[in-house]
Amino acid sequence: MIREKVPFPKALGYICTHVCELKCKRGEVNEAMAIRGIKRYATDHDTGSVWKGKGKQLQDTGKKVCVVGGGPAGLTAAYYLRKQGHAVTVKEALPTVGGMMAYGIPSYRLPREIIAEEAEVIARQGVQIEVNEKVEKPLELLQEYDAVLMAIGGHKGVRLPMEGNGLDGVILNADFLRNASMGKETGIGRKIIVLGGGNVAFDCARTAKRLGAQEIHLACLEAREAMTADDEEIQQAQEEGIIVHPAQTFERITGKEHVTGVDFMNVKSFAFDENRRAVIEKEEGSEHHIDADTVIFAVGQRPDITEEAGLELGRGNTIAVKDTDRQKESSVQGIFGAGDAIYGTKSVIMAIESGREAASEIDRYLGGDGDISEILAPVGDAEPYIGQCPGFGYLEKKQTQVDEPGKRADNFNLYDHGISDGDICAEAGRCLQCDLRLKIAGPSLWGDFAENKEA
Numbered sequence: 001m002i003r004e005k006v007p008f009p010k011a012l013g014y015i016c017t018h019v020c021e022l023k024c025k026r027g028e029v030n031e032a033m034a035i036r037g038i039k040r041y042a043t044d045h046d047t048g049s050v051w052k053g054k055g056k057q058l059q060d061t062g063k064k065v066c067v068v069g070g071g072p073a074g075l076t077a078a079y080y081l082r083k084q085g086h087a088v089t090v091k092e093a094l095p096t097v098g099g100m101m102a103y104g105i106p107s108y109r110l111p112r113e114i115i116a117e118e119a120e121v122i123a124r125q126g127v128q129i130e131v132n133e134k135v136e137k138p139l140e141l142l143q144e145y146d147a148v149l150m151a152i153g154g155h156k157g158v159r160l161p162m163e164g165n166g167l168d169g170v171i172l173n174a175d176f177l178r179n180a181s182m183g184k185e186t187g188i189g190r191k192i193i194v195l196g197g198g199n200v201a202f203d204c205a206r207t208a209k210r211l212g213a214q215e216i217h218l219a220c221l222e223a224r225e226a227m228t229a230d231d232e233e234i235q236q237a238q239e240e241g242i243i244v245h246p247a248q249t250f251e252r253i254t255g256k257e258h259v260t261g262v263d264f265m266n267v268k269s270f271a272f273d274e275n276r277r278a279v280i281e282k283e284e285g286s287e288h289h290i291d292a293d294t295v296i297f298a299v300g301q302r303p304d305i306t307e308e309a310g311l312e313l314g315r316g317n318t319i320a321v322k323d324t325d326r327q328k329e330s331s332v333q334g335i336f337g338a339g340d341a342i343y344g345t346k347s348v349i350m351a352i353e354s355g356r357e358a359a360s361e362i363d364r365y366l367g368g369d370g371d372i373s374e375i376l377a378p379v380g381d382a383e384p385y386i387g388q389c390p391g392f393g394y395l396e397k398k399q400t401q402v403d404e405p406g407k408r409a410d411n412f413n414l415y416d417h418g419i420s421d422g423d424i425c426a427e428a429g430r431c432l433q434c435d436l437r438l439k440i441a442g443p444s445l446w447g448d449f450a451e452n453k454e455a
């Protein structure tokens with residue numbers, strides 16, 4: 001059932017942002033279900049017997065589609081467009097597909113063989129994948145293809161406009177993580193300051209740690225409770241020795257030619273005004289300095305595209321489309337957009353959703369009905385008995401098995417091994433089976449019973 005809607009179920013089991021858990025009804029009883037952990041267990045143990053060789057594959061339509069970018073949005077669209085019968089080619093700039101799953105998310109969170117395994121299913125469906133193929137002029141593709149999908153993500157790091165931002169030793173998040181993923185020289189020294197407080201900043205800090213940096217500071221504008229990174233990510237980074245400095249303004253990067261550190265001030269209050277402009281109140285006399293030989297900007301990333309590509313661009317250098325949800329056609333007829341390239345960095349699951357929507361829209365554009373749904377397995381009947389064990393309401397969420405900091409912080413091995421075999425049934429058993437509410441029938445009244453009895 002998971003695979004009916006997503007071609008990357010296994011990768012999602014490891015790195016999904018699991019926002020569904022925020023809505024889980026079990027959270028109103030005590031703790032939300034470990035939905036991601038349960039799905040990871042299911043996909044880790046999947047043999048493919050239920051779905052391999054099944055599913056939709058419509059007759060060839062004779063139409064050709066080029067997908068630019070082999071991240072989750074592009075590959076998802078390619079997979080479903082192929083199933084609709086179109087000939088699909090994916091052109092990917094880097095040496096392998098996967099996008100930010102392969103060149104942003106570090107391998108200690110998502111092993112690369114999982115991406116390769118899931119991309120292989122897409123290739124086996126008949127999608128042509130061409131790597132090391134950077135597309136500079138998408139409009140020219142319309143001479144060969146009936147439709148083009150731009151799913152190029154956001155691979156250009158943002159350099160804040162501040163003193164010292166061009167010194168030697170200043171690195172951008174996207175370049176740093178890409179080089180680290182490819183095993184290339186990253187240019188970091190021994191003392192690092194990461195500027196930014198989101199999950200990407202923590203990926204940078206923890207990657208620098210694993211590459212051997214001696215001292216790593218992470219500083220951000222937000223107060224600790226307002227930091228956008230997951231609590232788990234912050235806690236694990238601190239366990240690994242990363243020093244976190246919330247509520248800091250970045251005054252200047254110091255140094256003559258090479259970085260020598262960063263000057264900071266403490267933030268007293270920080271909010272956005274009605275025009276989404278940051279209003280920052282600094283603490284008087286709080287100027288301080290941290291020494292470093294490397295500064296990594298981790299304050300966002302944008303699509304790597306200019307107007308020379310011939311497409312209208314929007315806010316944050318995104319590819320402008322008619323409507324990011326429902327109408328993904330760009331300013332040029334026949335060229336569509338999907339994923340981070342049209343709305344900025346969000347998440348893998350949102351990129352997959354965007355890729356599915358684009359596939360459906362392009363299929364309609366090419367004369368199809370746009371129905372990309374498929375059924376791989378029948379939906380079983382829900383087990384109607386719950387809460388039969390004593391203390392059901394108090395059963396605690398089962399945790400994943402995480403390696404100790406000493407075992408994980410100096411290497412890129414997967415460190416979170418998921419929910420154990422011994423715990424998985426107990427965790428799944430905490431579910432309230434909310435779908436049972438659909439089966440609730442009207443109450444049987446005594447009168448009905450008496451009538452039936454007389455009859």
Ligand SMILES: Cc1cc2nc3c(=O)[nH]c(=O)nc-3n(C[C@H](O)[C@H](O)[C@H](O)COP(=O)(O)OP(=O)(O)OC[C@H]3O[C@@H](n4cnc5c(N)ncnc54)[C@H](O)[C@@H]3O)c2cc1C
Pocket residue numbers: 015016017068069070071072073074091092093094097098099100101104105133134135136151152153154155177199200203301304338339340341345346347348349351
């Ligand atoms: C460091 C980092 C960590 C993240 N961690 C998580 C996480 O834990 N969980 C989560 O859900 N999300 C995470 N995200 C967000 C998630 O990875 C992205 O939202 C998602 O990958 C976007 O998918 P996409 O297909 O739109 O773009 P991408 O994944 O960026 O893929 C775009 C692809 O297009 C290629 N490309 C670019 N330009 C061209 C061109 N001109 N020609 C050909 N190919 C081109 C790129 O090489 C890339 O392969 C993270 C993002 C980053 C940066």
Ligand code: SF4
Pocket residue numbers: 023024025026033035430431432433434435
């Ligand atoms: S069905 Fe289970 S996992 Fe879904 S919301 Fe209800 S309790 Fe949570």
